[in-house]
Amino acid sequence: xxxxxxxxxxxxxxxxxxxxxxxxxxxxxxxxxxxxxxxxxxxxxxxxxxxxxxxxxxxxxxxxxxxxxxxxxxxxxxxxxxxxxxxxxxxxxxxxxxxxxxxxxxxxxxxxxxxxxxxxxxxxxxxxxxxxxxxxxxxxxxxxxxxxxxxxxxxxxxxxxxxxxxxxxxxxxxxxxxxxxxxxxxxxxxxxxxxxxxxxxxxxxxxxxxxxxxxxxxxxxxxxxxxxxxxxxxxxxxxxxxxxxxxxxxxxxxxxxxxxxxxxxxxxxxxxxxxxxxxxxxxxxxxxxxxxxxxxxxxxxxxxxxxxxxxxxxxxxxxxxxxxxxxxxxxxxxxxxxxxxxxxxxxxxxxxxxxxxxxxxx
Amino acid sequence: xxxxxxxxxxxxxxxxxxxxxxxxxxxxxxxxxxxxxxxxxxxxxxxxxxxxxxxxxxxxxxxxxxxxxxxxxxxxxxxxxxxxxxxxxxxxxxxxxxxxxxxxxxxxxxxxxxxxxxxxxxxxxxxxxxxxxxxxxxxxxxxxxxxxxxxxxxxxxxxxxxxxxxxxxxxxxxxxxxxxxxxxxxxxxxxxxxxxxxxxxxxxxxxxxxxxxxxxxxxxxxxxxxxxxxxxxxxxxxxxxxxxxxxxxxxxxxxxxxxxxxxxxxxxxxxxxxxxxxxxxxxxxxxxxxxxxxxxxxxxxxxxxxxxxxxxxxxxxxxxxxxxxxxxxxxxxxxxxxxxxxxxxxxxxxxxxxxxxxxxxxxxxxxxxxxxxxxxxxxxxxxxx
Numbered sequence: 001x002x003x004x005x006x007x008x009x010x011x012x013x014x015x016x017x018x019x020x021x022x023x024x025x026x027x028x029x030x031x032x033x034x035x036x037x038x039x040x041x042x043x044x045x046x047x048x049x050x051x052x053x054x055x056x057x058x059x060x061x062x063x064x065x066x067x068x069x070x071x072x073x074x075x076x077x078x079x080x081x082x083x084x085x086x087x088x089x090x091x092x093x094x095x096x097x098x099x100x101x102x103x104x105x106x107x108x109x110x111x112x113x114x115x116x117x118x119x120x121x122x123x124x125x126x127x128x129x130x131x132x133x134x135x136x137x138x139x140x141x142x143x144x145x146x147x148x149x150x151x152x153x154x155x156x157x158x159x160x161x162x163x164x165x166x167x168x169x170x171x172x173x174x175x176x177x178x179x180x181x182x183x184x185x186x187x188x189x190x191x192x193x194x195x196x197x198x199x200x201x202x203x204x205x206x207x208x209x210x211x212x213x214x215x216x217x218x219x220x221x222x223x224x225x226x227x228x229x230x231x232x233x234x235x236x237x238x239x240x241x242x243x244x245x246x247x248x249x250x251x252x253x254x255x256x257x258x259x260x261x262x263x264x265x266x267x268x269x270x271x272x273x274x275x276x277x278x279x280x281x282x283x284x285x286x287x288x289x290x291x292x293x294x295x296x297x298x299x300x301x302x303x304x305x306x307x308x309x310x311x312x313x314x315x316x317x318x319x320x321x322x323x324x325x326x327x328x329x330x331x332x333x334x335x336x337x338x339x340x341x342x343x344x345x346x347x348x349x350x351x352x353x354x355x356x357x358x359x360x361x362x
Numbered sequence: 363x364x365x366x367x368x369x370x371x372x373x374x375x376x377x378x379x380x381x382x383x384x385x386x387x388x389x390x391x392x393x394x395x396x397x398x399x400x401x402x403x404x405x406x407x408x409x410x411x412x413x414x415x416x417x418x419x420x421x422x423x424x425x426x427x428x429x430x431x432x433x434x435x436x437x438x439x440x441x442x443x444x445x446x447x448x449x450x451x452x453x454x455x456x457x458x459x460x461x462x463x464x465x466x467x468x469x470x471x472x473x474x475x476x477x478x479x480x481x482x483x484x485x486x487x488x489x490x491x492x493x494x495x496x497x498x499x500x501x502x503x504x505x506x507x508x509x510x511x512x513x514x515x516x517x518x519x520x521x522x523x524x525x526x527x528x529x530x531x532x533x534x535x536x537x538x539x540x541x542x543x544x545x546x547x548x549x550x551x552x553x554x555x556x557x558x559x560x561x562x563x564x565x566x567x568x569x570x571x572x573x574x575x576x577x578x579x580x581x582x583x584x585x586x587x588x589x590x591x592x593x594x595x596x597x598x599x600x601x602x603x604x605x606x607x608x609x610x611x612x613x614x615x616x617x618x619x620x621x622x623x624x625x626x627x628x629x630x631x632x633x634x635x636x637x638x639x640x641x642x643x644x645x646x647x648x649x650x651x652x653x654x655x656x657x658x659x660x661x662x663x664x665x666x667x668x669x670x671x672x673x674x675x676x677x678x679x680x681x682x683x684x685x686x687x688x689x690x691x692x693x694x695x696x697x698x699x700x701x702x703x704x705x706x707x708x709x710x711x712x713x714x715x716x717x718x719x720x721x722x723x724x725x726x727x728x729x730x731x732x733x734x735x736x737x738x739x740x741x742x743x744x745x746x747x
Contacts, residue, residue, distance in 0.1 A: 151563075155520060156497055156498075156520065156521070157518075157520030157521050157523075157524065158520075160521075160524055160528035160531055160532070161523070161524065161528065164527075165527065165530075165531055169540070169542055169545075170542075170545070172531065172534065172540055172542075173531040173532065173534065173535045174531070174534045174535045174538060174539060174540055174541045174542075174565075174566070175540075175541065175542045175545050175565075175566075176535075176564070176565050177561050177562075177563040177564035177565045177567055177568065178496045178497070178535065178564045178565045179495070179496060179563060179564030179565070179568065180495070180496075180498045180564075181496075181497055181498030181499070181520075182498075182564075183564075184563050184564060
């Protein structure tokens with residue numbers, strides 16, 4: 001087991017390393033191994049933040065990191081919901097994308113010595129059996145400084161298999177330079193295809209039937225909490241009015257903390273972002289809310305896009321129960337007694353306000 | 363079609379199949395088979411059959427003598443299963459269908475059968491430029507459908523697993539559907555300067571570039587005054603813009619050959635737009651989308667007879683496409699060399715086998731191929747001999 005296996009746990013070599021380590025997954029989960037805690041975090045982060053990167057990377061060894069992957073797959077299988085598989089595979093792919101783009105950059109720069117934890121583009125292509133289907137347009141470019149618009153050629157079948165036409169007009173085959181069975185793409189676009197290849201690899205075989213009842217039993221508490229996260233995210237109708245005065249107390253509080261630059265932990269950040277998305281604020285507006293906070297703009301953008309979801313469905317922020325569980329349910333008022341969800345609070349507040357305005361107009 | 367006609371045709375189709383040597387498609391035992399028998403009304407398809415159900419195909423066709431014969435573009439683990447979901451899909455040929463019914467500019471009521479077929483062959487040749495040059499498919503079977511068009515079966519392994527959505531991308535490419543015409547020209551920055559260039563490395567950009575270059579060659583062959591006039595025929599290009607374009611072409615003729623359209627100014631970019639529109643109008647092939655995107659479709663079997671025309675569904679070698687004349691080359695030889703008597707309600711003229719045969723209303727003795735052609739098309743009945 002090495003650092004590279006930990007970074008790319010879906011690689012064949014990593015899976016082999018797990019196999020050869022002699023570690024029995026059944027034993028791991030029944031002994032509360034740290035790998036199980038990391039696996040839980042892995043799936044939680046996947047469902048809530050679109051990444052599987054740990055919030056506390058220093059806490060885990062390469063072994064924990066690597067073993068958390070097969071355990072995470074068990075967890076996702078036990079949750080047994082299509083949305084869980086979809087979000088999880090997307091998050092693994094997003095994290096892999098961040099890692100391999102870093103790796104390709106550094107190996108190309110010659111800044112790091114290769115071998116230990118980083119991976120080169122060629123190895124990545126080999127891993128996904130794409131060596132024959134992807135090639136740089138000219139040999140000379142591999143020598144020089146890599147640029148994001150370096151041209152590559154990818155075989156038609158592979159292009160059509162990996163690309164989803166919904167990614168946008170520029171991905172449509174009709175708008176591509178297609179010649180002699182190849183589609184022309186840039187280096188940057190090749191990375192998008194690789195992310196999709198990872199997503200498919202991770203989703204492959206999920207969910208599977210976990211045959212060992214002892215495993216399911218040992219993980220029942222984790223599964224319940226993960227299902228809770230998923231259940232909080234039922235689609236809701238859109239509310240398109242933004243009146244901060246009418247926000248529920250919990251959101252007012254989070255908004256106020258973000259406004260004065262306080263650090264929000266990821267549960268709170270997720271709750272607020274999802275709430276703001278839920279009431280119809282767009283990405284730029286939400287980024288502006290966090291302007292004074294210490295948070296990374298890119299991450300907020302990502303989270304907002306992710307919450308909006310590609311199918312156009314929208315997910316609700318955590319329910320009152322979950323807010324309470326994370327200690328974010330504060331300053332409750334009378335209206336809180338009548339609702340179980342922050343969005344319901346806001347919808348009711350808007351209704352009451354509308355009624356009052358309507359009466360006044362009469 | 364009356365009973366006597368139907369029985370006559372069924373008998374003669376059987377004679378054809380007894381002497382025909384049909385080549386099965388690859389992996390025939392993993393395909394679904396279907397046929398439509400010669401029954402009154404006769405459009406009920408018997409399908410969900412495997413080769414195991416059918417037995418030896420040649421024997422089956424000779425015995426059953428069906429009106430139409432089909433096989434699936436898809437391969438299945440269990441092709442004989444009655445429910446599609448139980449068959450176990452294992453990939454499908456990528457099939458293209460060109461039908462005179464879908465050709466723009468062809469009025470099926472006004473055009474003759476021969477005219478429609480000629481138009482369709484032009485469309486086939488256009489389709490083949492995409493399949494050969496753009497996609498470089500290597501395992502292709504070109505087939506005259508026996509009816510009003512052509513099929514191309516692509517069996518390259520790289521496309522067999524594609525789903526409907528991916529196949530739709532191929533259809534849209536060939537038909538230039540949703541083509542972003544502005545996107546054909548891109549802005550490239552090099553050494554601090556930006557310039558507009560056509561995307562010449564493939565696709566619709568390359569096709570546009572080629573058409574533009576042949577237009578430029580046309581201009582270069584003219585004297586200045588004629589070239590000026592020719593350019594000013596385009597909407598939006600006046601004297602000034604025409605001068606700029608010509609000046610740029612003369613100063614740096616290589617630039618446009620490399621796709622650089624910066625120096626020609628807005629006039630040249632307007633010209634590119636117009637050329638692109640012309641290229642799309644002239645080079646698309648009107649393939650029938652549902653046939654290509656349906657990964658479980660049944661397709662007519664090459665070598666069988668089309669029951670609505672009596673013509674043979676004919677496999678074509680690539681080199682033979684140019685010279686192929688369906689109304690001469692797809693007439694079953696079995697039906698030539700003897701006369702039969704048919705009865706018509708209305709007079710008719712038939713172009714078949716390289717000749718035009720004129721028939722009057724009532725009984726006519728004609729070569730069998732002409733009689734069978736009319737009967738399968740519902741324009742004649744078999745007379746008592």
